[in-house]
Amino acid sequence: MPLPRSLFCRDAPQDHDLTVTGGKWPAGLTGELVISAPHPDTFDAPHPFFGEGMMYRLSLAAGSHGAAPGTFAWRQSTIASPSARLRAARPDVFTATMVGVQSPFGPVNAANTAPVPWGDRLFATWDAGRPTEVDPLTFAYLGEVGHRSQWINLEVGPQPVLPRVMSTAHPVIDPDRNVMWTVNHSWGSLHVVRWDGEGPIERWPIAGASIPQSVHTISQTRDWLIVADCAYKVEPQVLSGGSRTQPANPSGPVHLIRKADLDRTPPGHDVPCQMFELAPETNHYYATYDDTDGIAILFEHTENADIAMTQKAGDIDALGRPCDPALRGLYGFPMAPDRTTYLVFDPDRGTTVHRAEQHDPERLWSRQLNAIDWSTEGRTAPTMHHTVHQGFRPEAITQEMLALYRDRVDPSLLPNGETPPLLVTSSMPDLAVIGSWELGQDDFPSSPIFVPRDPGADANKSRYSGSDPGGHDGWVVLPVMNDGGFRVEVYDASAIGAGPVATASKPGMIVPFALHAAWMPRAVSTAGDGHSRLSFSDELERVGELPGDLADVARQVADDLRHGVPLGT
Ligand SMILES: [Fe+2]
Secondary structure, eight states, X not given: OOOOGGGGOOSOOXXXXXXXXXXXXXXXXXXXXXXXXXXXXXXXXXXXXXXXXXXXXXXXXXXXXXXXXXXXXXXXXXXXXXXXXXXXXOGGGOEEETTEEEOTTOOOOOOOSEEEEETXXXXXXXXXXXXXXXXXXXXXXXXXXXXXXXXXOOOSSOOSSSOOOOOOSBOEEETTTTEEEEEEEETTEEEEEEEOSSSOXXXXXXXXXXXXXXXXXXXXXXXXEEXXXXXOXXXXXXXXXXXXXXXXXXXXXXXXXXXXXXXXSOTTSOBOOEEEEEOSOEEEEXXXXXXXXXXEXXXXXXXXXXXXXXXXXXXXXXXXXXXXXXXXXXXXXXXXOOEEEEEEEETTTTEEEEEEEXXXXXXXOOEEEEXXXXXHHXXXXXXXXXEEEOOOOGGGSBHHHHHHTTTTOOGGGXXXXXXXXXXXXXXTTTOOEEEEEEOXXXXXXXXXXXXXXXXXXXXXXXXXXXXSTTTTSEEEEEEEEOTTOOEEEEEETTOGGGOOSEEEEOTTOOOOOOOOEEEESOOOOOTTSSOXXXXXXXXXXXXXXXXXXXXXXXXXXXXXXXXXXXXXX
C-alpha cells in the first residue's frame, strides 16, 4: 500500500468540526494542537517545503472555538505576512526554486516549519527567515522578530524589502531568563541571537564556530546552548536549477556555548565555544535542561536521508519503478535505519560519553517527528520520548538519491519492500523501546504532540507542566493523513502499545502535508497584549530600489498591515 497521494493535494484548506469516531475522548484532554505547514497552493513548486506558512489549530476540548457541543474545532489560515501579501498582490514576479521562493522584493519568509509557543504567544518559524509572530486565536500576522538591520542579511539576489535571514526553525525559550535564543548564520559563520520579546535582538559572533551546511535546531541546558550543523546541503549549482553532486556531510560540528559567556559579553563581541565532531548526521536534537552531570543530548540522527532532494519528472524509485507524479516534490526518505543516540558531553574535560543508542534495522525507519513534554519540568527530567517512524518507503527514495549515497548505503540493511509506520515510546535516558503501535501502510502519521494530563494543577510548576512531568503522564495526540480521510488519534502516553484510546475525524476531510506541531494550554488573542512589535512600514528604507509599480505594491502592503486589512480583500 502506498503513501497517501493526497499529501500534495492542492485543494484550499477548510475549517471543519471533527467528531469522535472511535473510542472515548479523555475528559481531561485540553488545550490546543497547533500545526505549521506550507500552503498547498505552492505544492507544484520543485520543493513543496517552501510554500507560504499556514497554521492549523485543533481545539482538544469539545464545543470550544465555535464548534458545536461534542465536536472539535479544526481551524486554519494562511499567515498574512508581508511575504504572503506581496506574493498575493504580484504572483507574476515570484519564482519557486529548490531553495525557496525568490522575487524582486526579496526572498519569501516561508514561516511554515514549526509553531513555537512562548506563554500565550505563538511564533511560526523557518530556517531561512526570522521567527514570525502569529495571533494563536485569529492567526493574524503580528510581526517578525527584530528589524532586518539587526540581523546579518544573506544578500544573494535583490532583497529591497524582504531580507534573507539564515536562522533556525527551532529556537528555544529560556525559562530562567524568559528570552528566546536562536541563531543567525552566514557563509559558515555562526552568531547566537537573544531576544527578550520586544524590540531589538542581541547578537554575538561565536569565535571558531563553523557551519559547513546549515542550522535547523538550537537546544539548551540550564547553563549551555547547543548548536549543531544540520545535514541540509545546498550546493551552489542548485541555486540555479542544477543537480546535486555530493551527498550531505556524514558528520558535522556541535558547538557548546556557555550562557554565562553571552550574559557577560556585550553584543557584537566574540563569545567562545567548544566544538565536538558528531556522526552520523543529524537535524533534530534535544538537550536535557538539567546539566548537573554534564550536557546530555538526545540526537535524532538522519543518516543517509536527504530532505534537500525531491522527486521530479522522470525519476525512478528504489525498486526500479517510475515515481508517481502525484508524489512529485516529495523529499528523500532515509536510506539507512534510524539511529537515535543519547550523548553526554563534559565541556571541562572535552570528553563525550555514549550513554545510549537505539537502532532497529528491522522496524525503525524514517523517524520524522516527535512528541515531547516541553514544560520546563519535563525538559529538566524527561521520562519518555515519543517518535513517529514512517517505515522503509522505497517509493520515497529515488535511484538518483541511491547513486549519490552509494558509498554510504548498506544494501544488506534495506528491507525487502516497505515496512509500516510506527508510533514509538522510548524511555529516557536509556532509549529502550517500551511501547509501539503500528499504523496502516497507507497512513502518513504527521507530527505528534504530548499533552500533560492536568496542566496547571500544581501551582508550584510552570503553566505547561502537569503534576507529574516528563512525558509519561498525559496523552500523545497524533494527526494522521490518509487518502480515505484525515483523523486525529489520542493515545495514553504511558501505554502507546495499547493503541489509540480515541479517534476524531470527519468523513471526506483531507489534510495535506504538514510539518511540526506543538501544544498550547489555550488559544487567546495576543494582538492587544501590550507588546510592541516590528511593523513592515519600518522596513521600507530600501523600497526605492524597486521599480515604481512594485514599490507601490510594497507601500500598499505596509498600509494594509497597519490597518489590519485581511489578505485577499
Ligand atoms: Fe524540524
